[in-house]
Amino acid sequence: MDFNITPAQVGTRPPVEKPSPAVLEYLGEDGMRKLVSDHYDLLRQSNIKGLFPPTDKGFAMAKEHSADFFIQICGGPQHFNQKRGRPMMAARHAPFKINPEARRVWLESYAMVLAQHDMPEELKKSFWNYIDIFSIWMMNTNEA
Numbered sequence: 001m002d003f004n005i006t007p008a009q010v011g012t013r014p015p016v017e018k019p020s021p022a023v024l025e026y027l028g029e030d031g032m033r034k035l036v037s038d039h040y041d042l043l044r045q046s047n048i049k050g051l052f053p054p055t056d057k058g059f060a061m062a063k064e065h066s067a068d069f070f071i072q073i074c075g076g077p078q079h080f081n082q083k084r085g086r087p088m089m090a091a092r093h094a095p096f097k098i099n100p101e102a103r104r105v106w107l108e109s110y111a112m113v114l115a116q117h118d119m120p121e122e123l124k125k126s127f128w129n130y131i132d133i134f135s136i137w138m139m140n141t142n143e144a
């Protein structure tokens with residue numbers, strides 16, 4: 001499938017549709033953790049690696065929190081809320097400079113992981129549509 005990135009302006013918040021619970025049903029929690037882990041491993045080699053924690057421990061925590069969130073947003077247990085409180089995702093990303101290029105790299109890293117994955121296409125599409133749009137919310141600067 002094509003992983004198209006929707007063009008968007010910084011500061012806009014288009015309505016988002018959550019991924020289908022079938023994504024988590026297919027992957028299971030461990031499968032979701034692996035998906036997120038593979039994504040983060042690509043980010044760590046990308047030109048936006050400087051945004052992420054430099055230590056292995058910090059990086060492992062970042063993976064854990066992100067996977068907790070994706071499990072929750074796909075209808076699974078509320079791990080994220082229990083450990084971290086209300087998601088408030090845009091606010092949590094505010095300390096980091098996320099420009100359209102950072103969004104592109106972040107999404108393309110997911111596209112690479114999804115392209116290799118054995119998940120059915122309609123589940124990939126559901127997951128992709130969610131991150132494509134919700135990632136627009138996380139952009140907070142046009143500065144390089």
Ligand code: HEM
Pocket residue numbers: 048051052053061062065066067069070084089092093096098102103106107131134135136138139
């Ligand atoms: C637009 C591109 C994005 C970039 C560049 C980005 C970058 C980051 C960075 C730098 C962190 C902090 C890492 C840490 O120290 O824990 C983070 C945390 C996180 N991000 Fe993103 N992010 C993006 C989009 C998204 C999207 C679309 C989602 C959800 C669908 C998401 C979910 C999360 C979660 C759950 C955390 C952990 C927050 C916490 O526990 O405090 N991110 N992200």
